[in-house]
Amino acid sequence: MALTPVRHVVHIKTTKRYAKYDAELDTTVCDRYNNANLTLTMRLGFRQINPAGGAASGTYHDYGDPTKPARTIVRWTPGSWSRWKTNFVRSAQPFWNGKFWLVNNFPTCLEFEDGQTYRPNIYCRFRLSGADVAAGGSYHHTIDVVRLDPSESFFGSHSTLYDSNDTQPTPKDTDSTGAAVMQRAHVHEIGHLLGMGHATQGSAACPQGPRDDTNADACYGTSDHDMHSVMGSGMALYTVHAFPWRWAAADITGKGTVRSPADNRELRARRTRLLGGPQPDPTTNDWSAKMVRHYPRTQDEARLGQAITRRPSR
Amino acid sequence: MSECARTPVETSRCVIEAILRDLSDTYTGLDGGGIASITQDATWKYTVAIAREERLDLITYTVVLHDDGMVEITDRAKSTKSY
Ligand SMILES: [Zn+2]
Numbered sequence: 269m270a271l272t273p274v275r276h277v278v279h280i281k282t283t284k285r286y287a288k289y290d291a292e293l294d295t296t297v298c299d300r301y302n303n304a305n306l307t308l309t310m311r312l313g314f315r316q317i318n319p320a321g322g323a324a325s326g327t328y329h330d331y332g333d334p335t336k337p338a339r340t341i342v343r344w345t346p347g348s349w350s351r352w353k354t355n356f357v358r359s360a361q362p363f364w365n366g367k368f369w370l371v372n373n374f375p376t377c378l379e380f381e382d383g384q385t386y387r388p389n390i391y392c393r394f395r396l397s398g399a400d401v402a403a404g405g406s407y408h409h410t411i412d413v414v415r416l417d418p419s420e421s422f423f424g425s426h427s428t429l430y431d432s433n434d435t436q437p438t439p440k441d442t443d444s445t446g447a448a449v450m451q452r453a454h455v456h457e458i459g460h461l462l463g464m465g466h467a468t469q470g471s472a473a474c475p476q477g478p479r480d481d482t483n484a485d486a487c488y489g490t491s492d493h494d495m496h497s498v499m500g501s502g503m504a505l506y507t508v509h510a511f512p513w514r515w516a517a518a519d520i521t522g523k524g525t526v527r528s529p530a531d532n533r534e535l536r537a538r539r540t541r542l543l544g545g546p547q548p549d550p551t552t553n554d555w556s557a558k559m560v561r562h563y564p565r566t567q568d569e570a571r572l573g574q575a576i577t578r579r580p581s582r
Numbered sequence: 583m584s585e586c587a588r589t590p591v592e593t594s595r596c597v598i599e600a601i602l603r604d605l606s607d608t609y610t611g612l613d614g615g616g617i618a619s620i621t622q623d624a625t626w627k628y629t630v631a632i633a634r635e636e637r638l639d640l641i642t643y644t645v646v647l648h649d650d651g652m653v654e655i656t657d658r659a660k661s662t663k664s665y
Binding site: 333337449 | 638660
């Protein structure tokens with residue numbers, strides 16, 4: 269079958285800078301097989317925490333709180349520091365990169381001509397960089413990092429204070445089958461830095477009011493599904509985790525409404541309280557996330573609501 | 583007089599042992615730094631703080647010491663201190 273020559277009509281890259289990341293929507297890559305790319309770029313600035321007074325070894329307290337237990341730390345060397353930063357980025361970036369496709373439900377939005385009119389979806393990409401704060405530059409987030417002595421197995425980390433073991437898989441919880449739920453803490457922390465809360469945040473079990481603590485145990489999930497979530501105690505990615513891309517897609521295109529997973533849960537919990545009985549999930553279908561490739565659609569395919577998940581003959 | 587009522591420290595020991603036994607049976611978290619502190623908040627109220635990533639799990643026990651030296655846990659409440 270003869271193919272019409274590929275012809276791009278739309279050639280735009282739109283970049284927006286947000287506090288937590290930058291977002292670039294690139295339609296120059298669109299053709300009848302390829303969607304627009306939405307790349308979230310997060311620049312982390314890492315800062316060494318070393319033992320006091322230039323010593324080779326010392327202590328640092330959990331969470332950086334001097335009233336909490338001290339752990340033995342050792343001085344970073346240029347080699348260990350460089351390896352740690354590289355390993356962090358090399359393992360966290362692929363976890364979040366290229367996992368979601370957002371279905372474009374807006375007629376005319378991003379549409380282009382390539383023999384006929386196509387409506388592209390959005391492919392979600394993630395670029396993470398980790399540089400040394402000491403080298404200067406601008407960062408979305410600054411992260412302090414302690415290097416744990418090999419005798420230590422735990423350090424109390426949080427979203428801007430990591431330890432050298434945070435890239436290692438650690439058992440966090442036990443699911444209903446008795447299996448350990450494992451997590452590499454840094455991919456969870458990137459989820460927070462992308463703007464996501466814990467697996468059940470916003471639900472009745474984990475309210476998110478100003479006086480509520482959204483790090484409470486129940487917020488990491490009690491069902492197996494929530495417990496295994498990357499924003500719970502596990503490593504599972506679900507479509508709700510496409511929220512940062514969906515939000516940026518709506519903001520850049522000016523089309524659609526996207527609420528965070530936590531805000532959706534809160535809205536549902538509030539409606540349940542007010543109206544009684546189970547209430548439907550209020551998540552909008554705008555830029556709905558999929559975890560398999562959805563090819564660009566012709567206007568007819570889009571009008572019929574078809575999903576093109578196998579490479580079509582065009 | 584029961585062993586547990588002999589001195590204030592013996593009383594604390596009995597209470598803390600009962601709390602630790604309960605904790606072994608009920609606390610399911612796998613990771614973390616273990617018990618960071620056990621504090622006496624009131625005469626018959628103790629809080630165990632367990633270091634986890636991003637937070638301390640706080641378990642506050644209310645207990646009664648019976649004449650026979652048995653410690654009864656009358657309340658166990660979970661809360662969190664976030665970081
Ligand atoms: Zn978290």
